Amino acid sequence: MNQPLSASAQAFLKSRDQLLAWRGDPAAASAQFRWPELTDFNWAIDHFDTMAVANHATALWIVDADGTEERFSFAQLSQRSSQVANFLRAQGVQRGDRVLMVLGNESALWETMLASIKLGAVLIPATSLLTPDDLRDRIARGGVKHVVVGAVQVPKFDAIEGAFSRICVGAPQPGWVDFAGSKDAPTAFDPQGTTRATDPMLLYFTSGTTSQPKLVLH
Numbered sequence: 419m420n421q422p423l424s425a426s427a428q429a430f431l432k433s434r435d436q437l438l439a440w441r442g443d444p445a446a447a448s449a450q451f452r453w454p455e456l457t458d459f460n461w462a463i464d465h466f467d468t469m470a471v472a473n474h475a476t477a478l479w480i481v482d483a484d485g486t487e488e489r490f491s492f493a494q495l496s497q498r499s500s501q502v503a504n505f506l507r508a509q510g511v512q513r514g515d516r517v518l519m520v521l522g523n524e525s526a527l528w529e530t531m532l533a534s535i536k537l538g539a540v541l542i543p544a545t546s547l548l549t550p551d552d553l554r555d556r557i558a559r560g561g562v563k564h565v566v567v568g569a570v571q572v573p574k575f576d577a578i579e580g581a582f583s584r585i586c587v588g589a590p591q592p593g594w595v596d597f598a599g600s601k602d603a604p605t606a607f608d609p610q611g612t613t614r615a616t617d618p619m620l621l622y623f624t625s626g627t628t629s630q631p632k633l634v635l636h
Contacts (some may be wrong), residue, residue, distance in 0.1 A: 456615035
């Protein structure tokens with residue numbers, strides 16, 4: 419049985435369902451949709467975790483170029499993201515901290531995304547195509563305190579100085595905390611604070627095609 423939804427979670431779902439009902443009628447959606455009025459709301463805890471209770475339906479299905487597949491249920495992602503949240507907290511990640519993430523299409527990407535939301539950290543997703551200079555710029559302008567990257571990205575950080583913590587997904591790297599340690603973290607997560615619906619969650623850099631990339635806060 420799913421846990422009772424908070425008032426904010428109910429308002430979020432109501433607005434989502436309205437948009438789904440109007441997906442074939444953009445004029446009605448434009449005229450009638452109203453943004454939900456949310457107060458305390460953490461999407462990963464109040465929505466995802468609640469919906470994931472005993473939910474063994476597939477939430478994430480990864481198919482690699484060689485045809486190998488991995489499937490994760492809502493319940494599995496909920497538990498793993500709680501483990502990763504506890505693991506990141508142990509590495510010093512706190513509410514409001516900026517976390518730069520450079521990962522491929524792998525389970526750690528989604529686990530880290532959900533975990534950061536649970537912690538109230540601000541996630542900065544970044545493409546693997548960035549150069550060391552690009553990364554240095556993002557770390558400086560984004561006020562990054564922690565980075566979570568794949569092992570193939572580690573050499574790009576060799577010449578980047580800073581006090582940010584370094585967490586590596588994949589083959590262990592000297593001087594980096596091994597993301598695999600998250601599997602030993604507790605599966606029960608305590609939020610230790612309230613997430614306001616107006617709190618920052620994601621910080622994106624625009625493409626920067628014609629000028630320097632700009633920060634966009636969600």
